[in-house]
Amino acid sequence: MSTPLLLxxxxxxxxxxxxxxxxxxxxxxLAIVIRASRxxxxxxxxxxxxxxxxxxQNGIAIAGDYLSxxxxxxxxGAIALNGYDGFxxxxxxxxxxxxxxxxxxxxxxxxxxxxMADVLSFRLKQRPVRMAAAISTLGVCFFYLLAQMxxxxxxxxxxxxxxxxxxxxxxxxxxxxxxITYVLVGGMKGTTWVQIVKAVLLVIxxxxxxxxxxxxxxxxxxxxxxxxxxxxxxxGEKLLSPGLQYGVTGIxxxxxxxxxxxxxxxxxxxxxxxxxxxxxxxxxxxxxxVSWAIWIIGIFYLFxxxxxxxxxxxxxxxxxxxxxxxxxxxxxxxxxxxxxxxLLGVISAVxxxxxxAVVAGLTITASASFAHDIYGQVIKKGQVSGDGEVRVxxxxxxxxxxxxxxxxxxxxxxNIAFLVALAFAxxxxxxxxxxxxxxxxxxxxTRGALWSIYGGLGSAIFLIIFSPVVSGKVDAxxxxxxxxxxxxxxxxxxxxxxxxxxVSIPLAFLLGIVGTLTSKEGTDVDxxxxxxxxxxxxxxxxxxTSH
Numbered sequence: 001m002s003t004p005l006l007l008x009x010x011x012x013x014x015x016x017x018x019x020x021x022x023x024x025x026x027x028x029x030l031a032i033v034i035r036a037s038r039x040x041x042x043x044x045x046x047x048x049x050x051x052x053x054x055x056x057q058n059g060i061a062i063a064g065d066y067l068s069x070x071x072x073x074x075x076x077g078a079i080a081l082n083g084y085d086g087f088x089x090x091x092x093x094x095x096x097x098x099x100x101x102x103x104x105x106x107x108x109x110x111x112x113x114x115x116m117a118d119v120l121s122f123r124l125k126q127r128p129v130r131m132a133a134a135i136s137t138l139g140v141c142f143f144y145l146l147a148q149m150x151x152x153x154x155x156x157x158x159x160x161x162x163x164x165x166x167x168x169x170x171x172x173x174x175x176x177x178x179x180i181t182y183v184l185v186g187g188m189k190g191t192t193w194v195q196i197v198k199a200v201l202l203v204i205x206x207x208x209x210x211x212x213x214x215x216x217x218x219x220x221x222x223x224x225x226x227x228x229x230x231x232x233x234x235x236g237e238k239l240l241s242p243g244l245q246y247g248v249t250g251i252x253x254x255x256x257x258x259x260x261x262x263x264x265x266x267x268x269x270x271x272x273x274x275x276x277x278x279x280x281x282x283x284x285x286x287x288x289x290v291s292w293a294i295w296i297i298g299i300f301y302l303f304x305x306x307x308x309x310x311x312x313x314x315x316x317x318x319x320x321x322x323x324x325x326x327x328x329x330x331x332x333x334x335x336x337x338x339x340x341x342x343l344l345g346v347i348s349a350v351x352x353x354x355x356x357a358v359v360a361g362l363t364i365t366a367s368a369s370f371a372h373d374i375y376g377q378v379i380k381k382g383q384v385s386g387d388g389e390v391r392v393x394x395x396x397x398x399x400x401x402x403x404x405x406x407x408x409x410x411x412x413x414x415n416i417a418f419l420v421a422l423a424f425a426x427x428x429x430x431x432x433x434x435x436x437x438x439x440x441x442x443x444x445x446t447r448g449a450l451w452s453i454y455g456g457l458g459s460a461i462f463l464i465i466f467s468p469v470v471s472g473k474v475d476a477x478x479x480x481x482x483x484x485x486x487x488x489x490x491x492x493x494x495x496x497x498x499x500x501x502x503v504s505i506p507l508a509f510l511l512g513i514v515g516t517l518t519s520k521e522g523t524d525v526d527x528x529x530x531x532x533x534x535x536x537x538x539x540x541x542x543x544x545t546s547h
Contacts, residue, residue: 014341015160021345022156025353026178029194033186036193053192055285059292062276064195066093066267066293067202067300068144068358068420072351073151075301076334077327078418079308081317083228083239086308088256089421090301092263096424097297100268101290107439107535109277109286115365116274116431117373120438120453123527125446127378132453134373136430137271139457141366141400142407143426144272147419148359149175149408155332155351157324168324169409175355176405182360183367183397191360192279198350198357203296205350206303209331212338213310224306227313239312255497259421262501266424269431272365310334359404367396410484421499422464429456429504433512439535441516442528448516456508463500468493 053061071093078086111119117133152175153168162168182191217223229239238244243252267273277286311320311330314337323329335347371393376384411419434452437444464470472491473482481488497503 014345017341018160018345018348021349022352025349026356029197029353029356030181030185032193032197033182033190036190037186053279053285053289055280055288056292057196058192058276058280058285058289060199060296061192061195061279062273062289062293063296063300064197064199064202064354064357065272065276065361066297067199068148068151068354071300071304072202072206072354073155073328073331074147074418074420075304076307076311077320077330079304080228080311080315080320080330081235081327082244083235083309083312084242085244085256087305088260089263090304092260093267094294094298094301096264096267097290097294099264100273101287101294104268104274104435104439105277105286105290106283108274108435109280109283110535110537111439111531115369115372116271116435117369117377120434120449121377122438122531123524124438124444124449127381129446129449130373130377132450133431133434134369134378136453136457137369137373138366139430139461140269140271140423140427141362141369142403143423144270144420145359145362145400145404146407146411147423148355148362149404150411150419151328152352152355153408153412155328155348155355162324165412168412172408172412173405175352175359176401176408179356179359179363179404180397180401182356183363184394186360188279188364191357191364192276194353195357195361198353199296201350202354203300203303205347206300206307209310209335209338209343209347210303210306213306213314213334216314221306224309224313228309231313231316234317239309251496254502255499258425258497258499258502261505262421262425262428262499265428265432265501265505266421267427269427269435270424271369271427271431272361275365275368276361307331307334314338363397363400363404364393366400367393370396418469418498422469425464425499425501425504426457426460428501429460429508431456432505433509437512437516439531442525443516443523444512445516445519445521445523447519447521448512448514451515452508452512455511456504459507460500460504463495463497463504466493467495467498467500469498473498 071090075086075089075093078089080086108116108119111122115133116137117130120133121129149172153172156162156171156175157168160167160171162171182194186194213224214221217227225240229235229237232239235244242256277289280286280289308330311334315330315333320327320330320333323333332344332348332351336344371389375392376382376389380388430453433456434449437448437452468483470493471483471485472493474480474488479488483493
């Protein structure tokens, strides 16, 4: 194929063109945010966009929230380098939506106000459950933010030819500052419109690249796969079968199952996705929004198969590994190979908008959870005005942004699809068991909720810390560290799996049962009955506050 990718990194695209396109996207999206923010008058407006979005609008926004940098950059890179194993991320992320649709979307919309804790504390003791749910929300959002910020560093470094870590760290800080501005100015309403615009641009951009790649091989998928194999001599035919990334040992097979379990069950416990169900006026629109999201997300993940193998065939794994951002650079490099610097600039700007939209959604979720649950309900015991809550939420946004910047600097260089899978494992462990028990198990009580949340969250994070993800993972061929701690002399891992889901998810479900059955706390039958009626019928659910 053509040779530009063999030249110095600074020649991959024109930095001036890239900066110009980036600036155009940032200015355009900021204008949208400022326009949307004019109607922010209450806490419901700031947290839930006034519950005024239709099902299709919210569905597109959910797709925008969900199709993160991991979906576009991380999965394309994972497929380009690891083939079949990388495509598991696409399958897992998509199938997960069926769990969210069938089990939680409509019921959550009917029983909550702003956050997941509203549902969990509905019939349990308010303060301890809200505190636990808020801590869990902050934990999941932190892991997810790590992935997005790391993706931003690699992407912008590629476009500006920045190969040093210091330069990439500055990029991460700038992304964090822009994200903070989005949320402070626009709240949920502004964030939602950015996500809608970004989702449309992302699907159109990925669709154009998919058709372009297939056209190069006469729309013959077999020809594309064959070319990918030919360009990847180290992997060869293994690119088309399981085991390239995870191997075929007993431990690697367990890791594969653990990853799949986390991906499929994690979505229904992601706080920033759950919070989106509160932006619609009723449960019917919540259902419609998930249906729209499934279609958009499903089509996009089919695109990732072509984009990943297209990057392997047209760019080659060696050029991808050599670029700043490594696997995360596969999609932008493919865009450059197809359409030169203009397509590279446009696709990368869309990816950049993707990162901004997702981190804005995560940040507003985390700030709402702290302000509404910890400050408003636990510290102030509900004796605080909506304006007071929103003021605290805005301060929290700045703090979370700063923490995300620091975390992103440490996570820079990791595959972001993999980092997001860790967030899914934490969400599936800490949140999903408690949500399901609260909605469907009459006997469930406060101790069960606390044991399940803290046990799931604690075990997931504990196992991640002592897993090969953090220390001790070395590339067998090059001897380079593949862990977050890059010093190969530091190795304190003893848990063999990269993803903790296989252990932490069943443990959280078990702790919920044991905690409930060993507690002497009685069941509030009336509150459960009220919750059941509300969740199934929508009677008494929160109404829209603006149009």
